Amino acid sequence: MQSILSRSIKGPIGLIVSILVLIVIFSILNPRFGSIENLQNVLYQASVPLIVVVGATLVIQMGSIDLSVEGVMGASGMAWILLSPNTRHALDLGPWAWVIAIGLGLGLGLLSGLVHAKLKVPSFVVTLGTWYVGLGIAILLYGNGMLPSLTSEALARWPSRLSLGLPNSFWLAAVVILGGILASNYTGFGRGVLAVGNNETIARGGGMAVDRIKIAAFTVAGCLSGLAGILATMQLGSGSPDIGFGQLFTVIPAAVIAGTALGGGEGGVLRSILGVFLLIILNNGLVLAGVDPDFQSGVFGAILIVAIVAVAWPTRGALKVAK
Known part of the structure; x- marks a missing residue:
């Protein structure tokens, strides 16, 4: 257990320093x-990518990648709002709306895992296809009718409502994070993910059910993307096929910045969480600093490059780089 703990805390020092530097500058x-209100706002903004990054990290640790995030979020988000109190019709399935919507995300993740593991199709290709399958489902559910908006004020206000001083959306993300850390560090599944990422051939030779591990990782990632789609829809207050727009380009860089090697076998959920906070704080700080929106993307990218170098440089010898 001590070795597991040491691996969990080893490496993020540069990332923590980068976050602290950004906080001081902004x-x-x-x-x-630095106000309490803005801290709560940062946690609120970070909630959705924090949920997504847990599943994405498990997939990346295997040396694979999940590009289906935005499509799965759109499909699950649209399914959920159409089964909850909304302006289009009176159908309200209550908790079953959550089960069905998350189940849809789980199914799309399972599809990606099965095709990747059993048919040996590269994860990049498979999940790109799943992205568009999910987007297609979301567009079909959206249809040409009235925009589905939440009519339940309790549901619409739940993500931003404070409990013990923190937004409910963050508490939901915290539960997912805790589960991800426990699964990654203290279960055979988590150890199997790292083993596959380190050397799939050796893992197979050692008797590991590699295909089963791959399918499980993609299924978990799809399930969490589905949950994130529901939360993002609640935050918006209405359904949209594009509810996940931009999440992929927050989650993947966050995981990589935090030391989860694209080649697999490195990193962890806790590190990826710090990566998400760095990017959310950076974006929030640029807005409050008054940077012109036309220049925010360029400034964000430049600072992101500096952050990547600062975090990766101390461990450059151990990084796996795809050439």
Whole structure:
């Protein structure tokens, strides 16, 4: 257990320093950045990518990648709102709306895992296809009728409502994070994911059910993307096939910045969480610093490159780089 703990805390020092530096800089540029209200806002903004990054990290640790996030979020989000109190019709399945919507995400993740593991199709190709399958489902559910918006004020306000001083959406993400850390560090499944990422051939030779591990990882990732789609829909208050837009380009860089090697076998959920916070704080700080929206993307990218170098440089000798 001590070795597991040491692996969990080893490496993020540069990332933590980068986050602290950003906090100091943005607090100087705008004192509002360090306020309690903005801290709550940062946690609220981070909730969706924090949920997604748990599943994405498991997949990346195997040396694979999941590009289906946005499509799965759109499909699950649309399914959920159409089965919850909304302006299009009176159908309300209550908790079953959550079960069905998350089940849809689980099914899409399972599809990706089966095709990748059993048919040996590269994960990049498979999940790109699943992305468009999910997007297609979302568009079909969206249809040409009235925009489905939540009519339940309790549901619409739940993500931003505070419990013990923190947004409910963050508490939901915290539960997912805890489950991800426990599964990754203290279960045979988590150890299997790392073993497959380190050397799939050796893992198979050692008797590991590699295909089963791959399918399980993609299924978990799809399930969590589905949950994230529901939460994002609640935050928006209405359904949209594009509810997951931009999440992929937050989650993947966050995991990589945090030391989850694209070649597999490195990193962990806890590190990826820090990566998400770095990117969310960076984006939030640029807005409060008054950076022109036309230049935010360029400034964000430049600072992101510096952050990647700062975090990766101390462990550059151990990084797996795809050439």
